[in-house]
Amino acid sequence: MFGLAGLALLVIIAVLLLRRPGRSRDEDIGLTSAITRLQEAAERLDGNHAVLADRLQQTQGTMNERLDSLHKRLGDGLAQQTEKTGETLKTLHERLAVIDVAQKNITDLSQQMVGLQDILSNKQARGAFGEIQLNDLVSAVLPPNTYETQATLSNGKRVDCLLLLPLPPGPIAIDAKFPLESYQALQAASDDIAKVQAERAFSADVSRHVKDIAEKYIIPGETAESAIMFLPSEAIYAELHANAKLRSVIEDSFRRRVWIVSPTTLMATLNTVRAVLKDARMKEQAGVIQKQVQELITDVGRLDDRVGKLQTHFGQAEKDITDIQTSTRKIVSKGEKIEAVQLGDDVSPVEDLPPPKPAEQKLI
Numbered sequence: 001m002f003g004l005a006g007l008a009l010l011v012i013i014a015v016l017l018l019r020r021p022g023r024s025r026d027e028d029i030g031l032t033s034a035i036t037r038l039q040e041a042a043e044r045l046d047g048n049h050a051v052l053a054d055r056l057q058q059t060q061g062t063m064n065e066r067l068d069s070l071h072k073r074l075g076d077g078l079a080q081q082t083e084k085t086g087e088t089l090k091t092l093h094e095r096l097a098v099i100d101v102a103q104k105n106i107t108d109l110s111q112q113m114v115g116l117q118d119i120l121s122n123k124q125a126r127g128a129f130g131e132i133q134l135n136d137l138v139s140a141v142l143p144p145n146t147y148e149t150q151a152t153l154s155n156g157k158r159v160d161c162l163l164l165l166p167l168p169p170g171p172i173a174i175d176a177k178f179p180l181e182s183y184q185a186l187q188a189a190s191d192d193i194a195k196v197q198a199e200r201a202f203s204a205d206v207s208r209h210v211k212d213i214a215e216k217y218i219i220p221g222e223t224a225e226s227a228i229m230f231l232p233s234e235a236i237y238a239e240l241h242a243n244a245k246l247r248s249v250i251e252d253s254f255r256r257r258v259w260i261v262s263p264t265t266l267m268a269t270l271n272t273v274r275a276v277l278k279d280a281r282m283k284e285q286a287g288v289i290q291k292q293v294q295e296l297i298t299d300v301g302r303l304d305d306r307v308g309k310l311q312t313h314f315g316q317a318e319k320d321i322t323d324i325q326t327s328t329r330k331i332v333s334k335g336e337k338i339e340a341v342q343l344g345d346d347v348s349p350v351e352d353l354p355p356p357k358p359a360e361q362k363l364i
Contacts, residue, residue, distance in 0.1 A: 130176035173217035237262035
């Protein structure tokens with residue numbers, strides 16, 4: 001297409017030039033040469049156009065393939081991404097469900113904490129809480145016949161729990177105390193003055209409990225020489241032993257023989273008590289065990305005598321069997337001799353045998 005248009009253009013130019021008046025021969029020759037060059041250039045342009053068209057077609061095919069491959073990769077990638085997004089959403093939904101359950105548990109726990117706070121804010125309810133915790137710990141470690149809850153002593157005082165240990169040391173009283181207000185005041189103290197006042201109040205509160213337990217639950221001749229004060233809070237127990245300014249309270253409890261314990265230390269104490277009770281039970285049964293062992297030794301001696309007598313009987317029976325075997329051999333030997341005589345074997349005739357003496361015949 002480009003070659004024909006160029007050729008037509010050249011012809012038009014040539015006609016216009018040829019019609020120009022006053023042209024020379026050299027101009028005609030130059031014009032003809034120019035027309036020839038233009039034709040050659042048009043042909044080269046046509047060739048280049050064809051080559052460019054082929055290359056453009058090849059390039060377009062390659063681009064189509066690449067576009068198809070890219071479209072396929074994009075489609076696969078989108079499918080995979082959609083699948084991964086679906087899995088992620090599923091996992092997220094499961095985690096949200098777990099979070100919902102945890103949130104519900106937290107809500108329930110918050111309600112329980114509010115209920116516990118209401119219980120602890122009341123002194124009577126707080127005392128019942130300590131008694132219940134004490135009873136749970138004791139019942140989890142000791143057998144039912146080794147302790148008594150709400151036991152009444154000879155002085156009319158009722159103790160939360162009485163460990164029935166044998167003398168010595170004797171029954172040990174355990175009473176639960178919960179000095180929560182003074183402890184909370186100590187924790188809430190914001191300055192040194194408030195902290196000193198709270199420490200004094202907390203110390204006086206615990207010392208009062210120690211004194212009451214020593215006076216009410218340590219009775220000479222009836223209980224042990226010591227008693228136990230149970231603090232149902234590890235935090236209060238830790239504050240009491242970690243604060244150096246409260247050391248005098250611990251020393252006072254030592255002097256009064258009142259041992260202060262927490263739930264953890266009470267568990268260790270009860271395990272020790274259980275070992276003591278087991279040892280006492282073994283000592284109680286030691287006499288019975290010794291008697292049974294003596295009777296067992298007597299029975300073994302009697303059995304040995306009977307075995308000796310049985311062995312004697314076996315020896316006599318063996319001797320009797322030997323004698324019976326001897327008599328049997330003699331009887332068989334004489335029977336063979338008699339049979340030989342009857343059958344006429346090479347033995348002495350019967351008449352040659354001396355006649356038996358009636359007086360000397362006897363059974364073997």
